[in-house]
Amino acid sequence: MAASQFADSGADLTLVGIQKRFPGFTAIEDLNLEIPAGSFFALLGPSGCGKTTTLRLVAGLEEPTAGRILIGGKDVTSTKPHQRPVNTVFQSYALFPHMTILENVAFGLRRRKVSDPVNRAHEALRLVELDHLAARKPQQLSGGQQQRVALARAIVNRPALLLLDEPLGALDLKLRRQMQLELKTIQEEVGLTFLHVTHDQEEAMTMADTVAVMNKGQIEQMGAPEALYELPHTAFVANFLGQSNLFTGEVVESTSAVVAVDVAGIRVAVPVARAQRHAGAVTVGVRPEKLAIHRDAPPADSGTNVLGPGRVIDVSFSGVSTQYLVAIPGAGTIVVFSQNREFGPISHVGDDVWISWNVEHSFGLADVPDEVQRFAGDTDTKSIAAQRREALIAELED
Amino acid sequence: MAFAAFSSTSVVAEPAPRKKSRIALFLLLPGILYLVLFFLTPLVSLVLTSLQAPREFGDIGQYDYAFNWQNYVQVVDAYWPHILRSFGYALAATVFALAFSYPLAYFIGVKARRWPLLQSLMLVLVIAPFFISFLLRTLAWKQLLSDESFVITSLKALSLMAPDAHFTGTPAAVIFGLTYNFIPFMTLPLFTTLERLDTRYLEAGSDLYASPFQVFRKVTIPLSMPGIVAGTLLTFIPAAGDYVNASRDFLGGADTQMIGNVIEANFLVLQNYPAAAALSIILMAVILVIVGVYVKRSGTEELL
CATH class of the missing domain: 2.40.50.140 (Nucleic acid-binding proteins)
Structure with a gap:
């Protein structure tokens, strides 16, 4: 790949009729999605709703059973992950343990034969304020620092599309809030398209321009955070988002x-x-x-x-x-x-x-909401006990 | 295992109370005694033997303690082709065993993760040869590859081998035997590292524009370095000193003798104990140097 393929700005992502079946279950059922260039888009949903699978499909780490994926108008459905102008910040960070922080950040640049990878890597590390730790190994860093390195390793490549797979999941609350702000600032600075997957509704609402609530492999509702919150269309959205x-x-x-x-x-x-x-x-x-x-x-x-x-x-x-x-x-x-x-x-x-x-x-x-609401659990202990009892009775009757 | 030798977990212990260190010393005592008795004493004896001189007017096999360092010069002078051959064969066997074992271990440790039953079955198959004495197995190969064997006659019938060619007794046969015998020692350490290989690193590599080959070279190989180092050492060291495969009774011939065969012959047949001892020490020293350089160069201490 040539250096000229550096994206000046983000590209839009279009998913057309995506379906993903795994042996035994369907993770995604006919997903259509359009994410405009330069936006911060959040996919929000409970675990198992298919949001991480969607991300992996876009990154090329999984192949869709049906449907097409377009990045910046170009069909990338059948291309390999290393051929896509996409970078991922993994939930586990996946920083290479055998390389220094600097080499981790420079990895993508070296693969693409970009000139002066070391200085660019330093620059990216300065952006996340970790340049002073460039010579360390990942395991010598704290969780929050590793998270920032993972972010630097992805954005240094200036991908047309940056995928974030619950990257803040492992951080404690305070660091999480701080990182949310930093991520948002960086996104505005570099102007890339961010696709952020999370199950944290507050995180999705504070960071994203557009939030899509996903349930059982489908998008239930999509829109600006305020619109979603003030006017939910389904019982699932009404209860999952607040x-x-x-x-x-x-x-x-x-x-x-x-x-x-x-x-x-x-x-x-x-x-x-x-x-x-x-x-x-x-x-x-x-x-x-x-x-x-x-x-x-x-x-x-x-x-x-x-x-x-x-x-x-x-x-x-x-x-x-x-x-x-x-x-x-x-x-x-x-x-x-x-x-x-x-x-x-x-x-x-x-x-x-x-x-x-x-x-x-x-x-x-x-x-109409289900008899037993899936997310009613955060009301009080009595209703949880009632739910458990009802579930048990239903089970005994079966 | 060999792993422990390279571990860099240099946990600098706090200056422990004296009482504690005494208990530690007490617990170490049996091990120290054992090592002194069965490692240090024979080693000293070996060094002393290697410097012995033949007894004046004595019988064959009678020697006196001396400082006859010329023994070393004499054995190197007489046996340098054997020494070189040993390390050459051992290196070739290590390379072949690695080339054979790495894909095998990768398949068992990474690809077969989804099918635990297949994984265990394949591991059993790797270990199964251990249930039969390796002498018997090597003899069996001698039979299988002898001039009258089905394999060789078929190859000759198909003109893939010259009619008057042999396989047993050739360097190729010895290297084949060494490779075969040490494949489990290569596969198992490789498997233990590859089994723990986090495939998310591989995904991260391909996400960062590395082609499958680059991911293998830049991520998989460095992450499996501990297994590669352990496996190659467990193959190279015993293979360099092996005296079974190269022996004329097994797969070797007159011109495939390795240093192990020479030592054996000097000790048991020629009764030239100083020469055998000197050769043993040379073998040990060369292996130590090679291993030291190798471990240092591969930089595995960082990974463990």
């Missing part, structure tokens, strides 16, 4: 402005534009921090959804905010995040309360 309160009911009213469903006899409305379905059983959701808690029934109002009365069953104080769990007959347990504008909680366990939110904050989902 927390949601979901209510399912039959549509009782459908005007040009709002769709209203009946939840245990109470009317819950959602703007038409924010609802994916307008008839039949519809699930309406709202984020916990959008809810207000009232000790007396608030006045009915067409612009506000009100649920209650319910009983506060759990209060947990977390400094900035307080999380309340409110059990409302027929509507289930509702999570409320409330900013601590007063000293201490405003409600206590056992209080009867009402809950309200602005209709504009509701969102209507395209599907």
Whole structure:
């Protein structure tokens, strides 16, 4: 490869009808994806959703069963990994233990016969502030330093596309936050296209321009982090990206402005534009921090959804905010995040309360959540115990 | 194993309390006694024997202690072709064994990871020859490759060998025997390193624009260096001193005698003990130098 193939900027990545089958299971089912040049794109999903497989397909480390991969408009589906203008920051870093840090970083440059690999490697190491450790071996570095070397080893090649395979997974929280910021800064500096795979929703939202939520080998929803968070389309996205309160009911009213469903006899409305379905059983959701808690029934109002009365069953104080769990007959347990504008909680366990939110904050989902929510685990221990019991009963009945 | 000798885990121990070091010394005592009795004493005896002079007016095989260093000059003068031949054959056998064992060990250790049963089966097959005495196996090869054997007659019938050519008794036969006998010693250390080879390094290599061949040369080979060094040493050292394969009773002939055969003949037949002892010491010294340079050059201490 010639040095002239250095990318001046990122290239766009297009996946067309990608399918990947392994013996016994299908990892990816008909994946179509377009990542514009120069963007920071995050693939977010739980483990086993096919996101790492997608990354390996793009890197050329796996071959797709069907479909095409295009980088910068060029079909690279049948090319070998070393022929692709792509570099990967591996989850395990995979720094060569028999080489110094400098040689690790210069490895790709030497393979491509780029002139002056040593100085370029030093330059890349300066970018990640590790030039003073150039003569060391990888095993003499800490996890965070190794991570930065892995990053330098990839970006020194100026790939059209940089793949990041959960590179921050092994770092502790503080270092992780710091590295997230650094990665973002470096991406903006070098202007490459980043494809970042992660299962950490906060990481995906803080770093990426565009987030694609992946589930069971398919992209559930894709968009800017704010758009995804404020308007999730499916129950999976609503629960995987942050927390949601979901209510399912039959549509009782459908005007040009709002769709209203009946939840245990109470009317819950959602703007038409924010609802994916307008008839039949519809699930309406709202984020916990959008809810207000009232000790007396608030006045009915067409612009506000009100649920209650319910009983506060759990209060947990977390400094900035307080999380309340409110059990409302027929509507289930509702999570409320409330900013601590007063000293201490405003409600206590056992209080009867009402809950309200602005209709504009509701969102209507395209599907109905599963009976047992996969990601309801982060509500409280009681619901986990209930899930376990239900799972056990189901198992015994089988 | 040979690995321990190159390990650079230079854990500098804290100055331990005196009591602790006494216990350590006590635990080391049996080993030290054993080494003094069965290694140091014979070595000293060997050195002294190598400097003996024939007894004046004595019988054949009667010698007196002396400082007859001319023994060394005489044996080198008389046997330098054998010494050179030994190291030549040993080197050739090591190279062939490595060329044969590396792909085999790579297949068992890396490619067969997905099929543990196949992996164990192949390992058993590598070790299986050990269940039969190597003398018998070498004799069997002599039979298989003799002039009247099916293999040789077939080769001659197909005109792949000249009608009056032999295989046994030639240098090729000796090198073949050495290679065959030491293949397990080469394969096993290679397997133990390649079994632990993290294939993610290979993926990283190909991700960084290295072609499969470059990945092999720049990543796989350096990472398997400990196995290569251990395997080549375990082959080269015993092969250089081997006296079975090159013997006329086995695969060798009159002009394939190695240093081991000469030592054996001097000790057991000619009863020229000083010459045999001097040759043994020369063999030992040359091997030590070669191994020292080799280990230093291969830089394996970094990897262990």
